[in-house]
Amino acid sequence: MSNDPKTALITGGAQRIGQALVNHFHDLGWRVIIHYHASRDAADQLTQRLNGKRQDSARAFSADLGTIDQIEALAKAVTDLEWPLDLVIHNAAQFSPTPLSTTTESSWEHLMSTNLKAPFFLTQALLNMLSARANLIFLCDIFGDRPLPNYSVYSATKAGLAMMTRSLALDLAPAHRVNGIALGAILPPSIAASAENDGPQDAPQSSAALEESALLDSILARVPLASIGSPVHIAEVAEFLASSAYITGQIIPVDGGRRVG
Secondary structure, eight states, rough: OOOOOEEEEETTTTTHHHHHHHHHHHHTTTTEEEEEOOOHHHHHHHHHHHHSSSSTTTTEEETTTHHHHHHHHHOOOOOOOOOEHHHHEEEOOOOOOTTTTTHHHHHHHHOOOOOOOOHHHHHHGGGGGGGEEEEEEEEEGGTTTSTTTOHHHHHHHHHHHHHHHHHHHHHHHHEEEEEEEEEEEOOHHHHHHHHHOSSOSSOOOOHHHHHHHHHHHHTTTTOOOOOOOOOOHHHHHHHHHHHHHTTSSEEEESSSHHHHH
């Protein structure tokens, strides 16, 4: 019987929620495969730090998940690594407004490709690498159930991802389990941008930043716990789903009670 540690592949794993997931599972003793697109420096630094803690426990691979060729290249790189996958967390996603009057076909395709097409075809490409009883976790969104004004395409992709989660749970049972996590106000883009900005903290806010701040305020006004969630909360639920042998086809909201607010 192999004594190799379990292995998790986390897409969009170099920063924000993805990085929290990577750190969490690595701390549990897992090997981690970090997918990234443009965040090479962050991915390299994270990989070096984790390998410094435990030798040969982390690898990073770049891919633009908006293209089938690069999805297949990522799957080949993972296959060549010969670390059978016990867990795949589909975290990578794009979040941007799409007002009906100004949305272009290009912006539609970009959101649909990254948020919906990529998780499906990456799962397909990795099927032969999944270990027995492997788990898939899709990061969904409460806005896939309750649409966000002027984000109709994003909301549609997340609604589609929720249905994909349930459908694949049927298609891949009993060999594998498939579940989702529906994110609420978990480190929104405006907060992340502020945290990563090295400039002066008293610089005037742009109109886009003010708009995002107003959006955040409107969301928090409907959250019973009245606070922004932490990526750690997502990682804790992912750990629960990865270890719960009799749960599949479920989407757990982590939203501070937003669905009942």
